[in-house]
Amino acid sequence: MSDNAAFRRYEREPAKRVFAAELREAFHHFREGTDEKSPTFILLPTGERCNRIFIAGTLTEKKKSEGEAVFYQIRVMDPTGTFFVSAGSYQPEALHQISTIESPAHVVVIGKPGVFQSPDGRNLVSVRAESITAVDKSVVDCWILDTARLSLDRIEKNTDDADHQKAAEIYQRALDSWRPKIKDALSSIQI
Amino acid sequence: MELKEIADRISEKFAAEGHIIDRAKLEEKINRFVEEFSVPPAEAERSIIGDYARQFGMEIPSASPPRQDADAVTLISEIQAEQWVTVEGQIVTLIPSRSPSVAQSGVISDQSGTMRFTVWAKANAPVMEQGKWYRLESAVADEYNGQVSLKVHSGTTITELSPESVPETVITAVSEIKPKRWIAVEGEVTTLFPPRSPSIAQSGILADNSGTIRFTVWASANAPLLEQGHWYHLELVESDEFNGQVSIKVHAGTKITPVSKDELPQIEKTPVGQLKPGVALVHGKVVTIEKQPSEQILQRGVIADDSGAIRFIIRNNPGAEPLVENQWYTINGAVVDRYRGTLSMQIPPGSAEPLEEDTSIRPNIIPITQAGPGIVCLRVKMVQEYESTSDRLLQAGILGDESGTIRFTIWKDDNSVRLDPDTVYSIYYASVDEFNSRLSVTLNGATCIPEENVTMQVRTSNEEVCGAFVHLSPGSGLIKRCPVEGCGRVLSRQNYCPVHEIQPNYVYDLRVKGWLDTGVKTYDTIISREGVEELTGLNLISAQEMAENDPLGLETVFYHMNEQILGRYLVCRGRSLDNRFFAYNCEYQKFDSGLLAELINRVEGESHE
Structure with missing residues (x-):
């Protein structure tokens, strides 16, 4: 368990905050560098690369795979949509945590997003959970604030940024068009 | 009622397949989803059907599409393309028609928003007048170039709203x-x-x-x-x-x-400390008059009450008169403005009325960490002096108090005096500015009173990191340290110190190691015992008891902390070095309703910055 040494060599990627509505639209993914171990990223439509994300919401459904290997698929809803989250035997911590949480429950998830092609050719973004924790509603509310703030920072950021320009090229969507979704999320908070 | 309908639908669905569902349990489950967790009813229904279907080993039936009530009036802001809608709104603009096939076009508005509309000539619709309210039944929303608009065709019914059903004109703040x-x-x-x-x-x-x-x-x-x-x-x-x-x-x-x-609308008196851009009624005392007015400016200074202070400006307009220092005034119609993050107040001619009052103000002294752009009062120690870099600069350096530190500058003028190092001062009405996102306080015009024989513990290089705790690393929890003086290294399981080898007389300590993540930067964080105690409620003794009474031993403390801290938002104070952060003071972040209000304004693009 010497993850310390392992982490010191690579700069750990921050866990980006993103609402379900935005993550669902992402499909562009790339690898930084040529090394087999170099991190892979997906590019969010608001121009942020992410290798790891931190999400929160309500766990509404939990499915355990039938086969030999234990594998969970769960749905986590935030105010803007649904995250598809999974955990398999390579994520022992998450696997153990999921097994003890029953739906519905407020949860936060730390994990790595990936883009997959569905059989009918659509892109699906799903999150491989590293850990998942049942929390109070107030933590989810804090996450909504945090995610709204960081999403607005991305929207309002200087467009000279290379990732920003790439996102504009790939997704062809005005950044301000994300504002209503962020607003939906904020107005879902009941004080 | 809706929840009952969902319960009916679900139990009917499964009863048809020969599975009987416990009604009370079902309703409780729906209630939990919808009421407690605010899951939209449709999603709750889908999720619960899925659960039962799996339980009974059935194919998951697809959910029925939501129905729409044809008579309901749709808010304009909620109209989507490819919809048949009924709207009620006011014709706010009419645009001259450019084509014979268009009878009228313009903009219709309700409380929620506005939308372009077109009335086809073929619709034979009554002519609508600007400024009047109408109900358009069964109009079609369609989209062209990403713009949704309403089309009135022959199937649309237009009726003018009777005066009593027209919403009253509301003045928007x-x-x-x-x-x-x-x-x-x-x-x-x-x-x-x-x-x-x-x-x-x-x-x-x-x-x-x-x-x-x-x-x-x-x-x-x-x-x-x-x-x-x-x-x-x-x-x-x-x-x-x-x-x-x-x-x-x-x-x-x-x-x-x-x-x-x-x-004129009656304006309530606003305490100086709560002023925001706009027109205000202020009751305050002139505490400072600045020396150098320019041609356009008759007077500048600072006005204060118990809640705070603000810089004021009187322009050299006809009828403008200067204020008198130490005099109280009522200012009716002060115009508050924000410039580079700092509020200031313009006093138009004739708006200031002197008062017979002569109360002294107790200045609101704040900790440095709470200072923002504007006029502040502080109680500080001068902790460091910089070498002067400019002829115009009398002195620059760092001031500190128990909460933190801030840069200060004093420009050369007739009245400015230098501060003495390591001396504690009460500083009244100094102005704080933001430059390159760093705050700095200018002492010209402020009153600085030295205090004798007092000591102050300045918190140096104090930093605060707010973030999510995304990973708890091994080496957290109840740990053993090497007892050799000046060492204190963490011992391995076998009580082995990398320098002093086996140490059976170890000392216990509590700490958390892991990653605190702001979403922009992630810190390799160590939280010291004080911080751990604040977060977990454990202390050295209770943690040892926990470890001794559990077959997992020390690990149980680790799991206990993991459950309490992982995934939570923390506010930690301490020192940082690159991406390493040593925190000695931590708390759970609370929901900040002020931030919510700020973000709602920001998302609507209402900031005037």
Whole structure:
């Protein structure tokens, strides 16, 4: 368990905050560098690369795979949509945590997003959970604030940024068009 | 009631397949999803059906599509393309028709928003008049170039709303104006800009008690000229957004009524510390007068009450009179503005009324970490002096108090005095500015009173990191340290110190190691015992008891902490070095309703920065 040494060599990627509505639209993914171990990223439509994300919401459904290997698929809803989250035997911590949480429950998830092609050719973004924790509603509310703030920072950021320009090229969507979704999320908070 | 219907639908669905569901349990489950966790009913239904289907080993049936009530009026802001809708709104603009197939076109508005509409000539619809309210039944929303608009065709029924069903005109507070609406506002013209274009008759700033906004009067509006310093009632102005700035436009359809002095809305007195941009009634004492007025400016200074202080400006306009130092005034119609993050207050001629009062103010001394741009009072120690880099600079350095530190500067002028190192001062009415996102306090004009024989513990290089705790690393929890003096290294499981080898007389300690993540930066964090105690409620003794009474031993403390800290938002204070952070003081972040309000404003692009 010497993850310390392992982490010191690579700069750990921050866990980006993103609402379900935005993550669902992402499909562009790339690898930084040529090394087999170099991190892979997906590019969010608001121009942020992410290798790891931190999400929160309500766990509404939990499915355990039938086969030999234990594998969970769960749905986590935030105010803007649904995250598809999974955990398999390579994520022992998450696997153990999921097994003890029953739906519905407020949860936060730390994990790595990936883009997959569905059989009918659509892109699906799903999150491989590293850990998942049942929390109070107030933590989810804090996450909504945090995610709204960081999403607005991305929207309002200087467009000279290379990732920003790439996102504009790939997704062809005005950044301000994300504002209503962020607003939906904020107005879902009941004080 | 809706929840009952969902329960009915679900139990019928499964009863048809021969599975009986416990009704009470089902209702409780739906209730939990919808009420407690605010999951939309449709999603709750889908999720619960899925659960039962799996339980009974059935194929998951697809959910029935939601039905829409045909009679219901749709808010304009909620209209989507490819929808048949009924709307009720006011015709705010009519645009001359360019094509014989179009009878009328223009913009319709309700409280929620506005939308373009087109009435086809074939519709044989009654002619609608600007300013009147209509109900359009079964109009079609469609989309062209990403713009949704309404089409009135022969199947649409148009009825004029009776006067009693027309919503009353509501005056929108300036700070609450959202773009793309047609609204009524009331405010004072505080500034007029020189004309820039022949198509614009006038432009300037309109203010009310809640805030300020830019306005434009189109030349085509043929509106009467607005005068600076006067109040107006404007009905049917269009709000708009450009570069994140909301502004209002006066059109030909806008009704302009001057508001006379006695009809002015009663403004409540605002404490100085709570002022925001807009027109305000202020009650305060002139605490400082600055020395160097320019040609345009008659006087500058600081006005204060118990809640705070603000810089004031009196422009050299006809009728303007200077204020007297140490005198109390009521200022009715002060115009508060924000410039580079700092608030200031303009006092128009005739608005300041001296008061017979002579109470002294207890200045509101705040900790350095709470200081923001504006006028502040602090109690600080001068901790460091910089070498002067400019001829105009008398002194620069760092001030500190128990909460943190801040840069200070004193410019050379007739009255400025240097501060002595390691001396504690009470500083009244100094101005804090933000430069390159760092705060700095200027002491010119402020009163600095040294205190003798006092000591102050300055918190140096104190940093605060707010973030999510995303990973708890091994080495957290109850740990054993090497007892050799000056070592204190963490021992391995076998009580082995990398320097002093086996140490059976180890000492226990509590700590958390892991990653604190702000979403932008992630810190390799160590939280010391004090911080761990604050977060977990454990202390050295209770943690040892926990470990001794559990077969997992020390690990149980680790799991206990993991459950309490992982995934939570923490506010940690300490020192950082690159991406390493040593925290000695931690708490769980609380929900900040002020931030929520700020973000709601920001998401609507209402900031005036």
